[in-house]
Amino acid sequence: MEHSEKYLIRSLMFVPAHNEKLLNKASTSDADVLLLDIEDSVQPVANKAVARSNIKEYVSAGRFKDYLVFPRINDRESGQLLRDLTELTIDGVAGFMCPKSCKGEDVYFIDKLLETIEYEKGLPVGTFKLIPLIETAAAVLNAQDICTASTRVIAIAFGCEDYITDLQGIHDADGQSIQTARAMIAMAARANGVIPIDTVHIKVHDLVDLEKNLIYVKNLGYEGMLVLNPKELPLVHRYFTPTEEEIQSAETMLTLAKKAIEEGRGVAMIGTKFIGPPMVKAAAKTLAKARLVQSRVKSRVE
Structure with missing residues (x-):
């Protein structure tokens, strides 16, 4: 787990x-x-x-x-x-x-x-x-x-x-x-x-x-x-909090990776860089952390 x-x-x-x-x-x-x-x-x-x-x-x-x-x-x-x-x-x-x-x-x-x-x-x-x-x-x-x-x-x-x-x-x-x-x-x-x-x-x-x-x-x-x-x-x-730039980069990476799969392409690219499985996994972790931070901020405000 x-x-x-x-x-x-x-x-x-x-x-x-x-x-x-x-x-x-x-x-x-x-x-x-x-x-x-x-x-x-x-x-x-x-x-x-x-x-x-x-x-x-x-x-x-x-x-x-x-x-x-x-x-x-x-x-x-x-x-x-x-x-x-x-x-x-x-x-x-x-x-x-x-x-x-x-x-x-x-x-x-x-x-x-x-x-x-x-x-x-x-x-x-x-x-x-x-x-x-x-x-x-x-x-x-x-x-x-x-x-x-x-x-x-x-x-x-x-x-x-x-x-x-x-x-x-x-x-x-x-x-x-x-x-x-x-x-x-x-x-x-x-x-x-x-x-x-x-x-x-x-x-x-x-x-x-x-x-x-x-x-x-x-x-x-x-x-x-x-x-x-x-x-x-x-x-x-x-x-220890994802920056806005890191969040946007992670979202872009996951979107491009998903699109590559849907179009039958083996590997997605962001600019001139290949988006490999480790990068996709890291992007997902970044967004998961960002959601936890948002939830924490919301609970403190309420």
Whole structure:
């Protein structure tokens, strides 16, 4: 299944779920996905109960009805995971971000917990989707396994800071130390019909550097980015939204390809360039993405 044609996941913004001020701010943001955090940014441990309570309250009140809500749960070694999943498998939550997903088994474990909870709550199995977070060298090498561990996986996201720490490398200014990981994650995702999501941009006030990174990862095939600050959203959306020129080109390409088939010609041409099957497929994906964006804009206006 081509998950990328069903979900609009250009921007995924982290929001510490114990912080009501930031939750209120997030409820008026332009992010596509809200990653309501119960993990790293929620300390001390006592605040994790506060975070879960806030998520239930805000979601139940319809404060996040215009967003895909994916709480970032605690990992399977934390002692908090069962509470996270039991309490937050509610209407209005689309799924969960899974941190420290080092291998497929980690994702499969959460899949089966969710399956049991869905049975208990009388919900269709598979209701809640997953976005594993790739944060270690092992996870990068196991990205293929992680993508295929559960049909719930709709995207995988890169966490570069933890990855560099695990690698015992240095996050250089040009990003050379994470280039290989970025490419491997994108390939694993696209090979399995899930969406590759790029790492956070740590220098949130340096929009020039953000744009440089967006250009690079879009060329690699990424479809979205983890976001720390709302000021990053306009630029992120600009690069992960089809332009008017791209939409018009895709429409022209599909029209010419269809006409060539109707007239019994094997291959269509646009100018002096042949329109091959890969180009037709890419054009269809562009228009599908444009429709998702239009639907998103319409829902926000209404």
